Amino acid sequence: MKSNKITDHLILMVGALFMLIPIWLIFASSTHNPNTIVSEGLQWLPGDNMVAIYDEAWNKSLGFSDAVTAKSMIINSMIMGLGFAFGKIVISMMAAFALVYFRLPYATAWFWLIFVTLLLPLEVRIIPSYEVVAGLGLLNSYTGLILPLIASATATFFFRQFFKTIPDELLEAAQLDNAGPFRFLIDILLPLSKTMIAAIFIIMFVVGWNQYLWPIMMTTDESYNTIVMGIKQVLNNINETSLPRYDYAFAMVILAMLPPILVVVLFQRWFVKGLVESEK
Amino acid sequence: MERRQQFFHSPLPYVFLAPQILIIAVFFVYPAAKAVYLSFMLEDPWGTSSLFVWFENYQILFESAEYLSSIGFTLMFAVVVSFLSLGLALLLAVKADNIIHGQGTYKVTLTWVYAVAPAIAGVIGGFLFNPHIGIFTELFAMIGWEFSFQTDPVDATVALVIVSVWKQVSVNFIYFLAGLQSISYAVKEAATLDCISDSKRFWTITFPLLAPTGFFLLVINLTYSFFETFGVIDTMTNGGPGGGTTSLVYKVYRDGFVGADLGGSSAQSVVLLLLVLTLTFIQFRVVEKRVHY
C-alpha cells in the first residue's frame, strides 16, 4: 500500500521548498552588500559577507541606543523564553497536582476558574492588563514580561490529563511505603513526567520567545527589547535611511528565528508529541 | 472517576494551587472584568471623569463602517486562511503518510515553520513582497498582475493570506499526519481487500476517520486567524493601506493603545471575548463528541 510514487515525492518536495525558500532567500541575501540587494533584489546565492555581517549584527547596534545589539536582545529573548517555559511548567504542574491528587472542596469551582483563562486570551484584556502591570510598577521588567502570561490553562489541563493516566496503584504503593504528597511528587510523579515536561518545555519556550504584542506594549526601555519585537524597530530604521541596510536587517531576522527553530528541529520528536498530546 | 486515591492534607493543595490562582486573579480575571466595565463607560478627553453610558459604546461600534469592515475582513481572512492551510496540510500529510523513504526528512522540513514567530513571518513576507527587492513582484508581473501590497488593499490581503498560510500549514500538517498514523494499520489493510480504487478508499475510509482531527483543527485555525494575526499585520501592513487589513484584534490595539479610546476598544474586547466563548464552546461540545478510537 505504501508507494514510492514519484508524484508523492514531488508534491512533498514542492511543499518543503515552499517552506524553505523564503528563509533561504533572506539568509543568502544577508550575506551580500546592501547595494547589491537594493539594485538587484533578493539574492539566491550566498555572498561573501557572512562572517562580517553576522558579527556586526551580533555586536553592533544600528538604530538603537548603544547597548542594544542582537546579542543583548537575544539574551532578553532567552530569558523570556526560558522564564516563560519554566514558570508555566512549575505553576501548571503544581496546580494540576493539587487538582488531581487531593480531595479539594469546591474542586470543580477551582477547575472552572482556571478553565476561564482559555476564554481570555491576551487580546481580550490588553489595555486593562497593561494598566495593572503599570500600576504594580512592573513595566520594563522581566517579571512584568513573563508573569502575566504564564497562568493560562493549557499546560495545567495537559498535566492534569497526564496525571490521570498514571495508575492509582502507584499512589497506593507509595502510601504503603510511607510517602507523603511531597515525596510522591518528587520521587515518583516527576520522573514519570519527564518526557511530558520536556515536550511542554519546548513548545512553551518557542511561544515565550515569539511573544510580540505584550513586549511591545509594556517595554519602553530599549534595553528590555526582545529580538522578536526588536525586528520591528530594525524595519523602521532601515526604511528611514537613504541606503537601507538590508543586510543588517536580514541578519537580524535570521538570528531572531534561529534559536526556536533549532530547538524544534533538534527535539522534533518531543515537540510533536507535546503538541499532539496537549490538544487532546 | 471518583475511585481515585487521594491525599488528605488540608493546607497543602492550596499552597500548590495558589500561584496559578493568584496570577489568574490579578492578571486575567481582574483585567477582563475591568474591560467589561470600561466598555460601558465613556471617558472624557482629559481622562478626569467617566460616565456610565450603558450600551452606547456598542451601538457606536456596530454602526461604525470601519468596525463593520473590520469584522468582514477578519471573517473572510479567517475562512480563507483556514481552508487553504488545512487543504494544503492535508494533501502533504496524506502524501507523507504514503511514502516509505524519507518520511523523517519531510517531517522536519515541513514542521519547522511552527517555530517562526508570526511577526517574523510578517517581516519576511514584507521583504518578499517588497516592490523593490522582493521576488513576488516580478513573479506576479509575469502573469500580468501589477502587484503592490503597499497601496492596494486587495493585494495587501493576498500577501497577508499567503504569509499566514505559510505559517499555518506546519501545525496542521503535524496534526493531520498524527491523525493519519493513528488509523489502525489493519483497518487500512482490510480496506485494500474491500476496495479497488485508491481514491475511493481515501474518501470512504481515511477521510471520515480523519474528520474529528479536521474539525478540531478548523477551530484551532479559526482561533489563530482571529487572534494571532496581530504580529503579521503589524509588521507587514500596519492595518493598511487605508485600514483595509485591520483585523478585530488589530483594531483593539489601535483604538485602545494608540488611539486611547478606552470605551470603544473595551467594547471591542468584549466582542472578542464572546467570540472566544463561542469557539471554545464549539470545540468542547461538538468536536469532543466525534472522536473515534
Place this chain on the structure above:
Amino acid sequence: MLGIKQLVKTYENGHQAVKGVSLEIKKGEFLVLVGPSGCGKSSILRSIAGLESISGGEIHLGGRRVDTEKPALRDIAMVFQNYALYPHMSVYDNLAYGLKNRGVSKPEIQSKIEKVAKTLKIEEYLDRKPAKLSGGQRQRVAMGRAIVRDPQLFLFDEPLSNLDAALRAHMRLEIKKLQRELGVTSVYVTHDQVEAMTLADRIVVLNKGEIEQVGTPAEVYHQPASTFVASFIGSPAMNFIPAVIDEGYLTVGEQQLYLSDYAHLNNETVTLGIRPEHAEILSLSNKTESLSHSPLNLNLQISVVEPLGPNQLVHGKVESTSFIAVTPEMELDQSADLSLVINKENLHIFGKDSKRIPPIKEAVANPISAQEIGDVSTETLSSAIA
C-alpha cells in the same frame, strides 16, 4: 484450487521470512499454517492476500495467476487478528462495504447480510458501531464481513488469539462448523497447536521460513517428521532421550530393547522420542499385553507432580534427562523411582539431523528416505525383510 510455487519473501532489512515454500490446496480444504512466531506463516498468508509483495515464486488461485494482482481483485476475504472493523461505520455498513464497492445491488446486499447475520447471530447489532461491541461480537462481525463476500478463498490471521480461553474454544467450534457448511477453501494461521489440530484437514508446520511437515492432524501427531514437529504438536511436549541403536538393539542407559523395524541401523546415535501420554505406569499396565510386545522399561526419578484433575503431570528425570509422564490421578511415593513402560509403537526415532528415521517397512517402500539413514547394506536389508 490454490497453488503456491516456491514462494520467497525477503524483507527490506534483508531478513528472509519465507525460503521457498510450495503448497497445493484443494477446493473446500481447511489448511492450517502453524508454527512459532517468526516462522513465516503470517508472511505467507499476507502474500496470498496481496498485502505483501513477494520476492520470488508464484501464486495461483482458481486456475489463474494472482501474485501480480491488486488485493481487491483476487477474490479473497480475510479475517484479521484485530478484526480491523471500520470504526466509523455501523456493523451493517461494515458488512456491506466490500459488496458496495463491487457494484452489488442494494436489495441483494441486504438479503446477503440478513442471511449471514442470522447464521452468525449478529442481527441485533447491525445498527451498532464496532466500539459498542464486545470482543467476541466483533470477531463474528469480522467473519461476517468475509463470508458475505462469498469469495473463492478465506484467509484467517490468528483470529482467536485476542479472545479469552472459554470464548476461544467456543469460536473454534463455530469456525469449524461454518467452514464445513460453506465449503469454502480456507487457509488459517495460528501459533496454537490445539487450534491447528482441531480445525485442520491438513496441517503445515513451519519453522524459520521453511516447511517442516505437511500432513493430516493424525499424520503429524503419529509420524512427526522431525523433532521440531514432534515437540510442537501435542501438549505437554514430547520427551527426548539420547539413545543408540545398533543392528536393531536400542540402548537407553542400561535398558535394552530389540526393534526389528530398525535392524538396518548400525551404531547409530539417535534421539528417542516418547510422548508423555504414552508413558504408562508399570504397576497399572496390562501385564499379559506387555509380555508379548516387550515394551521399553524406564525409571523416572520424580521431582514434582502437577495435578490436573482427572490426571496428573509427573515431572522428573529419566537417565538424567528431563522427562514428563501423564498418569491418572493417584498418590505416588516421590522418593522412589517410578517404573514406566512404553509400547514399541509409541517410540519415535530421530537421527542426528533431528529428522525422523522411518521404520524399515517405510524405508524399503521409499528408497529415497533410506538413503538418509546412512550405512545401509543390502545384506541387512534383505535379511530384515526375510
